[in-house]
Amino acid sequence: MEFSGSPAKYRRFAIISSITLNGYLYAGLAALQYWANGSTWLFGWKPVLVTVVFTALFAYLSYRWMMRLDARYGTGRGWTLESRRLKLPERALRR
Secondary structure, eight states, X not given: OOOOOOHHHHXXXXXXXXXXXXXXXXXXXXXXXXXXXXXXXXXXXXXXXXXXXXXXXXXHHHHHHHHHHTTSSSOOTTOOOOOOOOOOOOXXXXX
């Protein structure tokens, strides 16, 4: 699987996808709670703050995951090293 790009591209993708996903889920939950139960507690500042903090954490973790997947950052545990034999030239003795 080819997954190459620049760190700026990955950061932008992580931030945009995190905002989109968490915004969609928060808006859907708030709309369901409001129309089904008439609850307005999800429109307060605490649930919005928790959503913003989780969005930032999710963006950070997804960026780290993408960088590790691209092998520019991380431990490299998923890599395998293929062995190759290479014959080097022998050193000549000087007299």
